[in-house]
Amino acid sequence: MTVLAAIRPDDINVALLVHVFGAMVLVGALVTAATAGIVGWRDEAATLRRLSYKTLLFVAFPAFIVMRIGAEWIYTKEQLDELPEDPDWVGIGYVTSDLGGILLLLALILGGIGLRQSRTGGGGLLKASSVIATLLVAVYIIAVWAMGAKPS
Amino acid sequence: MRRPGGGRVKVGPVSFYDWMLALHLLAAFSIAAALVLYSVLVVAGRRMDSLEQTRVLFRVAPIGGPLIGAGMVLVIVLGIVLAIDSDDFQVWDVWVIAAIVLWAILGEVGRRSGEYYTATQKLAERGGDGVEGEVLARLRAPTGGRLHYATVVVFLLLLLDMIFKPWA
Numbered sequence: 412m413t414v415l416a417a418i419r420p421d422d423i424n425v426a427l428l429v430h431v432f433g434a435m436v437l438v439g440a441l442v443t444a445a446t447a448g449i450v451g452w453r454d455e456a457a458t459l460r461r462l463s464y465k466t467l468l469f470v471a472f473p474a475f476i477v478m479r480i481g482a483e484w485i486y487t488k489e490q491l492d493e494l495p496e497d498p499d500w501v502g503i504g505y506v507t508s509d510l511g512g513i514l515l516l517l518a519l520i521l522g523g524i525g526l527r528q529s530r531t532g533g534g535g536l537l538k539a540s541s542v543i544a545t546l547l548v549a550v551y552i553i554a555v556w557a558m559g560a561k562p563s
Numbered sequence: 564m565r566r567p568g569g570g571r572v573k574v575g576p577v578s579f580y581d582w583m584l585a586l587h588l589l590a591a592f593s594i595a596a597a598l599v600l601y602s603v604l605v606v607a608g609r610r611m612d613s614l615e616q617t618r619v620l621f622r623v624a625p626i627g628g629p630l631i632g633a634g635m636v637l638v639i640v641l642g643i644v645l646a647i648d649s650d651d652f653q654v655w656d657v658w659v660i661a662a663i664v665l666w667a668i669l670g671e672v673g674r675r676s677g678e679y680y681t682a683t684q685k686l687a688e689r690g691g692d693g694v695e696g697e698v699l700a701r702l703r704a705p706t707g708g709r710l711h712y713a714t715v716v717v718f719l720l721l722l723l724d725m726i727f728k729p730w731a
Contacts, residue, residue, distance in 0.1 A: 428726050435722075438592050439599020446600065446626045451619070458619050466603055555592050559585030560577045 423488045430481025433474050438555070440471035441547045448541020457529040460537040464522035467515070467544060475515055479508060503557035511550050518543035580648050587641035591725075593634030594669075597627040598715055601676075605711050608702040614687060614695040617702065621684045631673065639666055657730040665721040672717055676710035683707070 444463040451459025482504065486492060491501055518540040525536030577585075604624055611617045642662065646654040653659070683701045686694055701707065 424727050428723070431722065431726065432719075435592055435595035436599055439596040440603075442596040442626070442630070443600040443603045443623070447623050450622050454619070456619070458616065459623065462603070462607060462620075462623070470599065470603065552589065555589055556585045559588035560581045562577050562581075 423485055426481055426484035426488050428481075430478055430485055433476070433478030433481050434551070434555070434558075436474035437471055437478050438548070438551050440466050440474055441544050441551065444471060444544040445541060445548050448538065448544060452538065452541075457534045457537060460534055460541060461526060461529065463541045463544065464519075464526055464537055467518055467522060467540065471515060471544075472519060475512060479512070482508065498561070499563060500557045500561040503562070504554055507550050507554035507557070511547055511554070514543050514547055514550070518547070580645065583641050583644050583648065587638060587645060590634045590637035590641060591722075593630045594638065594718065597631035597634065598718055600624075600627045600630070601680075601711055602715065604680075605708055609708075611699060611702060614690065614698055617687050617698055621687060624680070624684065628677075635666070635670060635673075639663070652728075652731060658724055658728045661729070662721060662724050665717055665724060669714060669717045669721060672710065673714045676707065676714050679707045679710055 444466040447459045447463035447466065451457070451463070454460075486501070491497065497505070521536045521543070522540030525534055525538070525540060528534060529537055600623070604620060607620055608617065611620060642659075643654060646652060646656075646659055679701075683698060686701070687698045
């Protein structure tokens with residue numbers, strides 16, 4: 412498995428670029444959303460909480476799709492689907508990506524409702540969206556470590 | 564699409580090289596995260612229409628400094644450690660030298676971009692007559708944006724170099 416992980420033929424480079432680029436923008440968007448949410452936590456005006464949500468919607472979500480497309484592309488190109496069992500690092504990638512995708516969707520739904528409420532004075536759900544973004548940062552740090560360290 | 568065996572994920576042993584690679588990658592992600600954060604602030608900053616709004620926005624920026632600072636130091640140190648430890652490539656390989664040159668350019672362009680926005684932030688915090696117009700004009704002026712996007716472009720070139728490893 413370690414040998415397989417070390418092989419990186421040139422023809423997967425474009426797929427790898429798509430995957431890494433998507434992942435970098437995704438993590439950056441999550442860090443931005445989490446920071447804006449935490450910094451603006453006690454603010455009466457929901458300016459930063461709105462920025463947090465919009466960053467999740469317009470940056471993190473598209474980046475998640477790009478990251479995931481790149482991941483599946485690499486999975487097929489490297490013929491990992493032909494192995495009897497996935498390497499551990501692929502397993503970690505799938506678990507964190509699937510869990511992260513569900514949490515991101517949850518954050519977007521809660522934040523979307525919260526954004527409507529914030530216009531009439533509410534905004535608790537925008538806070539919940541920021542909390543999920545913070546949790547997602549931790550989830551994807553584990554994923555990035557696994558993609559680099561490739562535990563076998 | 565096949566899923567990991569039985570849904571169970573176990574973590575096996577990790578070599579020294581792979582640990583260094585993982586930390587090198589995390590350092591690169593730290594820089595990328597700061598650049599995305601600054602990009603969001605640059606775009607949002609252009610839409611601000613009061614000094615109070617810009618002050619709120621600037622409160623998010625400080626997290627970018629440690630992210631990009633620690634990331635820049637760790638990425639070069641761990642990158643050199645990887646080049647020394649690896650049998651497949653050396654520090655004097657063209658793509659590694661290109662990466663070091665791009666890293667230095669990234670640092671310099673990023674420093675100039677940072678200086679521009681830090682000066683704008685200080686201006687916003689100082690306040691006073693006519694400051695609002697000046698702060699908003701600086702946020703909308705192409706100078707800061709160009710410097711920031713130049714930093715992003717250099718980072719993308721660095722990413723391309725790392726992945727495609729030209730002349731390796």
